[in-house]
Amino acid sequence: MAYTEGMLREDALKAKTIIITGGGTGLGKSMARYFLKLGANIVICSRRLEVLEKTAEELNAETGAEILCVACDVRKTDQIENVIAKAIEKFGKVDGLVNNSAGNFISPTERLSYKAVDVVVDIVLRGTYYFTLALGKYWIENKIRGTVLNISTTYAWTGSGWVVPSAMAKAGVLAMTKSLAFEWAHYGIRLNAIAPGPFPTKGAWDRLFPEELSKKFSFESRIPLSRGGDHQELANLAAYLMSDFSAYMTGEVITLDGGEVLAAGQFNFLKEVSDDQWDAIEDQIKNANRDSKKPE
Ligand code: HXC
Ligand code: NAP
Numbered sequence: 001m002a003y004t005e006g007m008l009r010e011d012a013l014k015a016k017t018i019i020i021t022g023g024g025t026g027l028g029k030s031m032a033r034y035f036l037k038l039g040a041n042i043v044i045c046s047r048r049l050e051v052l053e054k055t056a057e058e059l060n061a062e063t064g065a066e067i068l069c070v071a072c073d074v075r076k077t078d079q080i081e082n083v084i085a086k087a088i089e090k091f092g093k094v095d096g097l098v099n100n101s102a103g104n105f106i107s108p109t110e111r112l113s114y115k116a117v118d119v120v121v122d123i124v125l126r127g128t129y130y131f132t133l134a135l136g137k138y139w140i141e142n143k144i145r146g147t148v149l150n151i152s153t154t155y156a157w158t159g160s161g162w163v164v165p166s167a168m169a170k171a172g173v174l175a176m177t178k179s180l181a182f183e184w185a186h187y188g189i190r191l192n193a194i195a196p197g198p199f200p201t202k203g204a205w206d207r208l209f210p211e212e213l214s215k216k217f218s219f220e221s222r223i224p225l226s227r228g229g230d231h232q233e234l235a236n237l238a239a240y241l242m243s244d245f246s247a248y249m250t251g252e253v254i255t256l257d258g259g260e261v262l263a264a265g266q267f268n269f270l271k272e273v274s275d276d277q278w279d280a281i282e283d284q285i286k287n288a289n290r291d292s293k294k295p296e
Helices: 026-037 049-063 075-089 113-143 165-184 202-208 230-242 260-264 268-272 275-293
Strands: 019-022 040-045 067-071 096-099 146-152 190-198 251-254
Touching: 019 026, 019 075, 019 260, 026 040, 026 230, 040 049, 040 075, 040 202, 049 067, 067 275, 096 113, 096 230, 096 268, 113 146, 113 251, 113 268, 146 230, 165 251, 190 230, 202 230, 230 251, 230 268, 260 268
Parallel strands: 019 040, 019 096, 040 067, 096 146, 146 190, 190 251
Antiparallel strands: none
16 A cells, blocks of 8 residues: 555545646646546636647546636636536536636745736636635535635745735635635535645646756755655645545645645754764753752
């Protein structure tokens, strides 16, 4: 058994129709591939139809399943409604939504134009709440116990410089996840989120770890488990959260980051201390303990 293998039984998502935004590339594509293997009907949507169609062709060759591709900018409500209508037309209903589309790039915040902030916040936050609202209305009206999975980040709650629009938007997505999980629970609608650490994808690496940076900094050295995530690890967790196996879980945000977010621990700098140094430190502390017991 390995973390690079699928985890769930083969019918775990059988007959569920799931829309994955940004499903033509990166993590969205990896989730689409695994969900198909688990029996789901998959709809992928994003701005570039040619990218979606190429992915659909590749996944069809791997799994034999037919994938519905619909061009959609998640900032446009009419385009979102079109995706939902096309999905219902093809598969009869929609059961799940993965809000995975994102826009992001590193930059000193003072260098950003207003438009540069808007573009990231609108794709991540507006796109997520527009899509969730459109499907939520459909689910409530049709008494469907739908499931939403939002792909967030760990800096949604730690904050992070140099990706401020993304941090603001992802934090909003988490607030929506928890708020709606409570409000819509009585309809049987569940919302959860994953906060991934670094999972290598072309989309993210081109914009967050361009060559100039990756020559100087290795992201693996900051990860306590010393590696980036494997796409199957994320797909396994995502499939569980989209399946009925997680039926009692809602409003949860699961971190999957090899321990990266724990770096803030106050004494974690002690990682650098050698065994010899520890011998000396232990002696010093024990001596101080003894001294403190002597009468003054
Ligand atoms: C400063 C920049 C910039 C940069 C773009 N802009 N890149 N400003 N530094 N590096 C500014 C532009 O000048 C413009 O403002 C505004 O942003 C919009 O840029 P456009 O190129 O016109 O926008 P568009 O073509 O719509 O592209 C959107 C995008 C792009 C977000 C800028 O990166 C994109 O398409 N991204 C989609 C995929 C993606 O980002 N994937 C990574 C997700 S990874 P002005 O005012 O000049 O017109 C992720 C991981 C998080 O989220 C955690 C990792 C560990
Ligand atoms: P990616 O391959 O660049 O995926 C982003 C997707 O969003 C693309 O398919 C893109 O397709 C789509 N998209 C962008 N703007 C859109 C818009 N306006 N409307 C519809 N779709 C749009 O990057 P990724 O690494 O797989 O990221 C996937 C998700 O994981 C994102 O939410 C990201 O924040 C999150 N995440 C990734 C990492 C990581 O290490 N990779 C870490 C933490 C969180 P089009 O260009 O065709 O529109």
